[in-house]
Amino acid sequence: MKISEVVNKTGLEALTSWDDEELTGVYISDMVSDIITGATGCGLLLTLQTHKSLIAAANLVDVGAVVFARDKRPAADVVELAEKAGIALFSTPVDTWSYAAKLFELGMR
């Protein structure tokens, strides 16, 4: 599924610029050590963590887009790092489970 479809149909707010890449899957975690071993090539990472090391970890496992649940927003320097790494950042007002349900309803598996 394309990022644009997910953005439009789940009501995401973009925090960085983004390319309309294909999302291959979803990974949900707030543990950095878990992300670094489990999120490889997942496409979309759904998390509550907003710090720099999260972006470093996401970049290392080739995550294309990060969605922060519950309206979480990273600091400006974190957004800048993500822009440099080519990782698209988005925010959703809903909690992790509600957002996961939206993705599932959309047909993401």
Added chain:
Amino acid sequence: MPDELLSRSFTIHGRDFERAGEASTEIKSLLKELEIDPAVIRRTVVIAFEAEMNVVMYADEGTVTFVLTDEDIGVEIADRGPGIPDLDLALQEGWSTATDEMREMGFGFGMGLPNIRRNSDEFSVKSRVGEGTVVSSRISLDGAP
């Protein structure tokens, strides 16, 4: 003797969360440019990242040395820091001495050293309390230890 193709060394500073992950990111780019097998890159990156985070979280300063030969990849992390009093405990999944602050950031779930060991073909850790810790890891390029 295997031929050494490339080596790099990075200094990591304790508590420097700002730059945490930079060394592993650079190692990943180098391996990608050389078209190393993606599975080998993934394992190397997990090792380098966990090692870097261990230095940032617990030590004063450390050096990550990365060596690529035509047979394998070696990653050695030597730090100056508190050391690990009980290595068996530290290698146990889920055991951690992380602070609440580190846990809130999604660290300190006791996955660091176990992740490094699991992704290595050869692994060793030596530590002296009050002096520091040396973690050595080797990843074979052909997937066999």
